[in-house]
Amino acid sequence: MHLGHCFFKAIALATALVLAPAVAARADSLPATVAAALRAADVPTEDAAVLVQQVDARRPVLAHNAGKAMNPASVMKLVTTLAALELLGPTFAWKTELYAAGQRRGDVLEGDLVLRGSGDPKLTVENLWLMLRALRARGLRDIRGDLVLDRSYFEPITQDEASFDNEPLKPYNVLPDALLVNFKAYSFTFVPDPQRAAARVTVEPRSSLLAVTSAIALADGPCNDWLARLKAEFNGNAGTGAVVQARFSGRYPASCGEKSWNVALQSHRDYLLGVFRQLWEEMGGKLRGSARDGTVPPGANLLLTIKSPALAEVVRDMNKFSNNVIARQIFLTLSAEITKQPARAERSFRVVQDWLARQGLDFPELVLENGSGLSRIERISAASMGRLLRVAYASPVMPEFVASMPVVALDGTMKRRMNHRPVAGRAHIKTGSLADVSALAGYVLDSAGRRFAVVFIVNHPNAGATRSAQDALLGWVYSGRAR
Template sequence: MKRPYAALLLCLAVNVHAASLPATVVQELKNAHIPRSGIAVEVREVGKHAPLISINAQRPMNPASTMKLLTTYSSLDLLGPAYTWKTEAWIDGELKDGVLDGNLILKGYGDPKFTIEQFWLWLSELRARGLREIRGDLILDRSYFDLPPYDPGAFDADPVRAYNVGPDALLLNFNTLRLRYMPDGIGLKVVTEPPLDGMTLHNQLTPNNEKVNCDNWDDLFQVQPQGDSVVLQGDYPMGCGEREQNLSVMPHTRYVGAVFSAVWKELGGTLQGKERDGVVGTGAKLFSTHRSEPLSSIIRDINKYSNNVMARQLFLTLGETVPVAKDNEPPTENEPASGVAATQASFPENEEWTGRMSIERSVLAMQLWLARNHLHFPELVLENGAGLSRNERISVASMDKLLQLAYDDPLSAELQASLPILGVDGSVRRRLKDSPAASHAHLKTGTLEGVKTIAGYVRSKSGREWIVVFYINHPYAKAGQGAQDALIEWVARK
């Protein structure tokens, strides 16, 4: 009878210990008016069974951009760090003496980072291969992704923001236009990059010399896309100096067409037709293939700079790991799938398993991957794999298990190298810069209205490695960064 009683006391002692928060964290939460019910915390030394701190650990929470940890780590395991995306150029017609009597077709396969620089080099290669004049149309084959209609303003009614760009099989330069605002004496010059053929910029901004908070410098004016025009209206705070912003001002097809026309002209090429959506026909011939940067490089941009559309592209690519089965039946695993669910829809019973990528297919890929790794996350809800969602959910206990599995993985170095370094770079470059904890933590952050999250690894002064997950879901979440920083510093001192 003594041994079970002693074991019970030990269990209770562990639970009490695991339920305690450092006094500095408690005070910061009090200052921010965030109650214990609005947080979830898990702190565990790497390799240890019991957590050091565990608060509301099983509760489903909105993880914001820390959901990218699940997407990027699973992709390293499923696709491999050397995985690359292709983009193809096909010619539909006869090419003779540099003249294509027909259409040029560009087919995308979801490259998350097909930049304007890479596009320019690829079009230069098409010129070098002998293509000069296109007497037909520019056809854009975006069929590799099978997606429902996307409203970029649905999330927060701000459709021009770069973080609201939707995924696309032929995503070019994140579908964004960089606007650079340059005060010049008493005037204001606005420069756009990249060049967009046919686009007109109407700068109606009024220079404002009043003192303003430059953290919100772009709140004084509006950027309004109107067809092939972009209108700037309002005041520009001259005291904030030169600034820039990346905005999405055109639909994907029009944007690719505008960039292609501008670059193609610069390279000495001509296009008689116009851009339009279509697919590669049976009579077309493959002309050139562009290859992306490797996955190991892509996930660094996704995690360090929390790039949402890149994460969405990667999440959709996970569907490639679900093979097409006989009789169009979705494949199954011997082990039961973990409890992950899609918010949009479960996979339709009569849907054909074609070569096209969809949210449902990627969710199934994640289910199978979790099951193979014996990860049971019954609370997990996936919508886009990027965390830009009001619906996605995961518990801090599940995130802790994921980070433990990743730490023991042979590819652990690749994942950790993709995470922002505290006080050094990425989304945590300004946090705890003068603290002893600076440079001693690799952490992914997440921020939405009412959500403030952080998850990753902290190395303490004793040389021990810790997993830290701290989620805040509360109307005052924005004020909770001090509590998260206090916890990081506390762990770093251990």
């Protein structure tokens, strides 16, 4: 077992023992509508934790199992968000740099091109294209050496991408990297072609290390489970510069129109090499060598630098759509920036703990494995999350923090929830879910104009059936009955 994982499991076990005598839940402490919805979902009240407290009040109006350590799923991103906004600042930006390691003769580089990353979570293929376009505009065409990837800002991560749920192709399982490009994902789009009675397949971004073939027939009928009716084979990826063969067959319902499927297929190095070479050659450039890991050598000349969007914008994308990859990149950035050492998850956890201590926040049950909530061992209590929300509301970065969360019924993961209800548009709520977890946390502005911090976490095999209970709690707080 990986040593870092053992470290976090040990903390989780110790935390559970410390918090075992937490305050017992009382069913009658919950609003009747919430308790009824939990019963309908067949979830015992002891498997739910709730906290409701006005942001400027000293005591909660509702605290049910609030001291119990719970897995909050993606709600944990709020801890990462506030720590990053306060420690790095809302205008913080990541830098990606290109260096020439060799002699430049006209449009030829007799040596290596070095790409150094600092963990930019928004280094999309569009931004990489702009970077290479700027490089071509500076007159460089022929790179006679290798593309050297300086990924030393983060320590190497040896975790298997299939370790969480045995779904290594899912983009949410992509591991952090100092040179993460486009979330390391390909987007395959299926386009009906009635004249050929077939579906065409396109891919973005294009890559010199990806070949796509398809033999998909169009089918009649509804667009239900369209992906299950396709067969996809991905062969040839050994992580050593081999071309991946993506072959699609099966039947695709014409009624679907265009649909896309995002897949993570390659190592970070091969993904970057394939996309880089494809873009560079489309611009008329040549890369004679391959890609290899390394660092910027002494004497290398800085050619250009690009910066990411500001952190305040990045956390908005992260929380609105609950992007795990962005969260993990930000979490690791905390230790790289604060400790000035290569980023490691254990170091980032300590950075967060030190920051909480300086805020006077004692969260003894807190366990952070990767800061995204995509974890079986991360823990926090409803009481601690509620306290974090109230501290955040008094923070100078409160506007950026609140604006990063989905607005009920309007956007992000809350866009299709509680539409046409009185609370619509009056609550900023971060959601989280795993197989046995359903959670939310954020702020509700009630009908009397008072703002409340609200936390609701369920850890139970039927957690996915508790959305009605969550909605009932938000409605109860909005109604003004939280006094």
